[in-house]
Amino acid sequence: MIVPVIKVENLKMYYKTKMGYVQAVDGISFELEAGESLGIVGESGCGKTSVSMTLLRTLPENAHFMGGHVWFNDNGKMVDLTQLPEDEMRHYRWRGISMVFQAAMNSLNPVYKVGDQIVEAILNHYPDTPIDQAKAKVAKLFELVTLDPKRMEQYPHQYSGGMKQRAVIALSLACDPKVIIADEPTTALDVIVQDKILRELKKIQKELNMAMIYISHDIAVIAEVSDKIAVMYAGKFVEEADSTTIFKRPMHPYTFLLMNAFPSHVGPKKKLFTIPGEPPNLLNPPKGCRFAPRCPWADNRCREQDPEYVEVEKGHYLACWHPLTEEVRQNELRK
Amino acid sequence: MSLENKGKKTLLEVKNLKKYFPAERALFARAKHFVHAVDDVSFELIEGESLGLVGESGCGKTTTGRMIVRLETPTDGIIKVYEKNINEYNRMEYHSMVQMIFQDPYESLNPRMTIFDIIAEPLNIHNVGTLEEREERVMKLLSEVGLTPPDSFLWRYPHELSGGQRQRVAIARALVLNPKLIVADEPTSMLDVSVRTGVMQLMMQLQEEHSVSYLYITHDLAVARYMVNRIAVMYLGKIVELAETEELLSHPLHPYTKALMDAVPVPDPEYKRSEPNIIGNISVPIDPPPICRFYDRCPFREVLGNRCKVEEHPPLKEVAPGHYVACYAVHEGKIMK
Secondary structure (H helix, E strand, O other): OOOOOEEEEEEEEEEEEOOEEEEEEEEEEEEEOOOOEEEEEOOOOOOHHHHHHHHHOOOOOOEEEEEEEEEEEEOOEEEEHHHOOHHHHHHHEOOOEEEEOOOHHHOOOOOOOHHHHHHHHHHHHOOOOOHHHHHHHHHHHHHHOOOOHHHHHOOHHHOOHHHHHHHHHHHHHOOOOOEEEEEOOOOOOOHHHHHHHHHHHHHHHHHOOOEEEEEEOOHHHHHHHOOEEEEEEOOEEEEEEEHHHHHHOOOOHHHHHHHOOOOOOOOOOOOOOOOOOOOOOOOOOOOOOOOHHHOOOOOHHHHHOOOOOEEEEOOEEEOOOOOOOHHHHHHHHHO | OOOOOOOOOEEEEEEEEEEEEEEOOOOOOOOOEEEEEEEEEEEEEEOOOOEEEEOOOOOOHHHHHHHHOOOOOOOEEEEEEOOEEHHHOOHHHHHHHEEEEOOOOOOOOOOOOOHHHHHHHHHHHOOOOOHHHHHHHHHHHHHHOOOOOHHHOOOOOHHHOOHHHHHHHHHHHHHOOOOOEEEEEOOOOOOOHHHHHHHHHHHHHHHHHHOOEEEEEEOOHHHHHHHOOEEEEEEOOEEEEEEEHHHHHHOOOOHHHHHHHHHOOOOOOOOOOOOOOOOOOOOOOEOOOOEOOOHHHOOOOOOOOOHHHHOEOOOOEEEEOOEEEOOHHHHOOOOOO
């Protein structure tokens, strides 16, 4: 039996506001093996970034952990990260799970040399490392992300956007993490630079046999980097499967509409689908299935009862009362 | 051209348009160096046709659009609308023909005005109709852009609307004077996928109903494919390739267009993209040498010996009907479809 590197069970995290609780992460489950990559795709405000913050426990003050487990495989022993005291959690942060942040431009300190910032990260987590060894490690990391090691002596403002993003990836790899979370790491970059970063990230992930969680709103990017894809809507996963299944045989109406709402510049020009309405406010999400108000297939049961998230076929998870069949999909595409 | 535009009038004509911005100017000193943001750009737009300006950030696409709506003064060159230089129109005349939609619907609407005031403002400025007529026109536009029932939106403020709804308000405002040309600068790039297609389809539908042309500025080739008849690809202030949309996407010729197309991720996990064939990174065109603007990054720069290194930037030349390319290697048949 293969033991996962990370296993998340029914994770819940709400933000407390004056108007009530925002149900940003509402019962999320998934697991990931070494060398595997999971793409989490969803629209802005669906809670995908909150998932990563909850996993790392780097939450703002008004965030409330509401339950669930994050099992992390520490050399064969499964540790529940949600139950650890903060000083023990620090041990797993960066060494166990690290993160490539969304705004790479702002996640480097402008007044320190880039190389020194990464050396600092290593020394923070492994205080006994001799400094020369740490520096040699950073030089190696720079080569891995195709940056000239001479640039270790430079400051962030001397870097271009793509170079900063590479430095941030090197930083996230500094302590040999088992899991790396990449939260929209290429959103601010132009496509040619984005292409290079994606290729490098994929290569490094396979070489180091890391598990990767890649978070993005861009379905095309997710399609390219992920072995499996989880579709998130209004604080919940609605469907998860291997990437081909998600694209070719989606069963959840939201997944199906989303995949067909995305234009492509290659292949035949397809009709684009629209999804009526807007995503719900998570302060007061709709009763029943959260997608029901926008779903063309919704009936009374959908509006009353929230469907459970279950495994419908091997490795294919779904929360829907009316899974789409091949016939329905083909009919819709022909319309 | 194979478009059904024969007999229609030329709406917009841009000729040798240039915009240089001073770079690194010391206090009181005269600028010595210039960023060539837009450098000798020419194109035409026929009534009812839409053109996409596509390129990466810093390629000059937005500056071109801003000059066309007179938000920026050209350094050199001519812009004509209906065969008349745009400076010869007075402001009112001009803006009843040419309007703009901006990228960020959170910035482009005045937060202290109601939706009615925002959409009716151009009517007030141009003194069109009585108050009742204005209200009727605004109501009609609101329902046309899909904000229904319109009277429930009239007296609301922008902060009460979502991003997609705000962009619909911006579209209604741009349409209220029945313009002939709308410069749309990335109007859907801030919107979520599920909302974006709705706005794109709305814009396509309104184009037919109001017979308006778009100059559609975007970095996204896939979006441009659905919105425009022709695409002009820009690189560092120059148009490097211009062709009908499907022709350009199926037979790109310029090495930059090819690289750009290979770099765009495809929403299909089974599709294997080839790696973009391009050297190095994008730079800023400060006092660029007169040779081909793409020279430093071009993988084909030596196929014609040192010609690309010594001759001036290649002209946009028609290599197939309606398909223009600025590349000597393509002109000489060294790069094929």
